[in-house]
Amino acid sequence: MSTKIVSIAKALPAYSRQTDEIIPFVKQWMNAQEERFQRKVIKIFENAAVDKRYSIMAPEEVFTATSFQEKNDIYIREVKKLGKNVLTDALHKADWKPDSLDYIITVSCTGIMIPSLDAYLINDVGLKQDVVRLPVTEMGCAAGVSGMIYAHNFLKANPGKRAAVIAVEAPTATFQLEDYSMVNIVSAAIFGDGAACVLLSSEEEAIGPKILGEGMYHFYDNTHMMGFNLTNTGLQMILDKSVPETIASHFPKIIHPFLASFGKDIEQVDHLIFHPGGKKIVMTVEELFGSLGKNIEDTKEVLRAYGNMSSATVLYVLERFINKNPSPGEVGLLLSFGPGFSAQRVLVEW
Known part of the structure; x- marks a missing residue:
């Protein structure tokens, strides 16, 4: 199943x-x-x-x-x-x-x-x-x-x-x-x-990319980095300027052990389905993966066309990949970041 x-x-x-x-x-x-x-x-x-x-x-x-x-x-x-x-x-x-x-x-x-x-x-x-x-x-x-x-x-x-x-x-x-x-x-x-x-x-006859695995990664002592303050005028954004640098420093621990636990490495990932948190985060990710021949063009395009729509945004990136109908056996890595501070990952295979 x-x-x-x-x-x-x-x-x-x-x-x-x-x-x-x-x-x-x-x-x-x-x-x-x-x-x-x-x-x-x-x-x-x-x-x-x-x-x-x-x-x-x-x-x-x-x-x-x-x-x-x-x-x-x-x-x-x-x-x-x-x-x-x-x-x-x-x-x-x-x-x-x-x-x-x-x-x-x-x-x-x-x-x-x-x-x-x-x-x-x-x-x-x-x-x-x-x-x-x-x-x-x-x-x-x-x-x-x-x-x-x-x-x-x-x-x-x-x-x-x-x-x-x-x-x-x-x-x-x-x-x-x-x-x-x-x-x-x-x-x-x-x-x-x-x-x-x-x-x-989880029906046997279901058709579509399958989830190979998933996992969460929590950054210790970084609850101050992102969230909302509840004020009399509404939800006031909390967004620490160190978010891109903090993500970059944790990237090896976020990506490599997760992929290894499912018998994969970054070379075997065909599609990076990443949440476009903002220009600086996109640039940080691009610098980290550019040398590996990976691109995040779909992530950048979703940011350009819609902006960051919080939780929905990575699903817009996923839709773009699903509409491309990747070849059987190709692997995609979904990744998003949020308050806590945390990284959420899902590995899929077409």
Whole structure:
């Protein structure tokens, strides 16, 4: 018995803007700041390697003083829509009936809702009454891969079952209008909103790339590096500037023992399916793997076209590879990083 990735789908919110269309709003937002600082901020947006981003709100709403409650209400309303759309699309691609799902994992860290998204999907999509549900809310950018790890372990223990991982994120709902810190500015420059859904199965007849193995790697004493502060104005980003360097220093321990535990080495990995956390992280990974003849062009392209959509982003990269229909026997390595600080890994084979 093995776990197969049967289908994958993505969904995007209604609003979108090219980066050059966002700049006038940024300039207006920065109007009262010192001119030299304004120029620096504009350069950050222009050099973020993000050409376009999607949003659950129009730019006018993003750059308007809204309360935490107002932003979170928009988050809840739009996350329900995106979750329903992306799950329905993935089910259609797999030719699965909604009530055939046995396990549903929903992933989001950019807003707060209780009941969680999965409860609404049971009603809106028509899932069966005894479906097992798991909301994942505090693993940030790593949670798309985390969700796949949880689904894989459920399916390993339950042959002949089906699972869905739905990641829906809206980082624009966390933008802090009165915060002119570099963390808030860099976050605004690199993040965008989006949703993705992966369907997995442990049925013998399932068709798709199989999961060879998975694992988590935790960085000791680095809980300060990434996360959110819960403030009166919403979720305020925590993003330490040392993240790329810290990742680079741990890369050998993250990659090589993990691959070796499944009888592989980096030379045998054909596809790097990496989460595009931001330009600096992408550059760090590229430097580490460029000498091995590996490329992360799909990771860079997803960042350029959508920005960092937190947990959903790596699934957009995975979709690009699945759509290319790699040859049988080719191996791919999924990797994402998130609060904790942690790295999440999944090894797949076509």
